[in-house]
Amino acid sequence: MSSAGHRIATVGAVMATVVLAAPGGAWAHGVGGSSDTVGGFVWLGTKHMLAGWDHLLFVGGILLLAGQVRRAAKLISLFALGHSVTLFTATVADWHVNPVLVDIVVALSLVFVGVVGLTGRPKTWTWFAAAVLGFGLVHGLGLSTRLQEVGLPSDATIPRVLAFNIGVEIGQLVAIAGMFMLGDVLRHYIPRLCDARLSHAVLVAAGVVAAAVLVITSGGQALRPVQTPPEAYGACEVRDRTETYPAGGGHPVKDFFEPAETVPATSFGHLIGDGFVIVNYQLAVPRHPVGAPAVTR
Template sequence: MNRICKLCRAWLARLAYGSPLVLLLLAGTTALAYAHGVSDDDKSFIEGSAGINLIPYIYLGAKHMVTGYDHLLFLFGVIFFLYRLKDIGRYVTLFAVGHSTTLLFGVIANVHANPYLIDAVIGLSVVYKALDNLGAFRKVLGFEPNPRLAVLIFGFFHGFGLATKLQEMTLSRDGMVPNIIAFNVGVEIGQLIALSMILIAMTYWRRSPGFQRHALLANAVLMSAGFVLVGFQLSGYFFPTVA
């Protein structure tokens, strides 16, 4: 699978020559497959801690979002053609409501789902947003799915993806609810930090003469990154010993 990812990245790099932001997308393509990973140190802390630890869990939540390539690529696709802060705020809020709901509900209510399948749907969310930006649904199907509803629904899956990773660890019941709420607060903080950085980069890119020329290519790369994640997660589901 890693060899296939490297070949895809090499091919796409030739296409993306001359667009720095597109190259940034390419840099995260392989890492995208591991976007929900939790470091050994973080896992040891979570499994070894007991009681209320608000600040550490806020930090862990923010760290997970800032390094969560699938979340960032989806947000990148969501705001790609949004120019007004009001519109950006509306869509990001819908995404936040979605992933906060399933993150909290999944962990606190102990609702389980196969993490490979959830992450495959998260990969499809990236593919969807790229196709939406390319106008593919209207051209091929003759209609466009409700973008706000889609962002909310995919937000549910993104939150559930976070929940599945936390459920893979042994969480202490002592202080679990406030800790998970703190983790979710951290996720929101991390989202704001990451979104601010994306917006700054997008603002400068949009002012360049090559933006319109590279917009199509950027979304093609975004779609390819989503398919990489889908393929990796499905291979993990069907061939767990190989992944």
């Protein structure tokens, strides 16, 4: 193995071991703050990348597997292209994807790289490069999900998304440089960590554990469809009532009627006469919006 390979193997084993020992809160990493300036979003992207252990482990696995600086540069460029495309497109187009499912796929990307490493370097790199690009697209969806959690102004979305992406690339370059420098130090003190197969095995373990933790702690959220955020339904409109309800009924049998149930119009007319307020919800509005408590009344 080359000297660069020894360094990456050392850092990969150390990072993956740290991930396996991390507490549950470390598995989910948000952007962590916001900014009113475009320059601030560069810093948010850089900080998010440096804290993104799953993203960095995937990059480290690619570097270790490539074995050559030139090949590694090509693969990392494909990965950067993939996550840049989906980060920009998904954020600007306001796509809402299941964040837990994306995080699980990202964790499984570590398993993929580790398994390929354990079975030996590919004889042809075309299919592996395509896989790296594909996982880059998925990683970009994860980055977009985190960025949208921050909240972006509608009048300056594109500059901030581009700034965030620039920050992500800066963070990635800093992390790669750090991997080589840290590897130089650690390989002299912990030579056994230079074993590439050990690094690949620990990478597989880290991905499996991360995916399992996400599935167990999500409460089934990974399989739930993404709910449209409340703001997507538009602003509320206050106006004089033009609808009429026939009178003659008494109080309805319950306070809330499901969309498929028949509404007792005469009872509603009675309630309006008593001064009660009637709220009609759109059928598309979810019963329990994301982040809102369940309504029991």
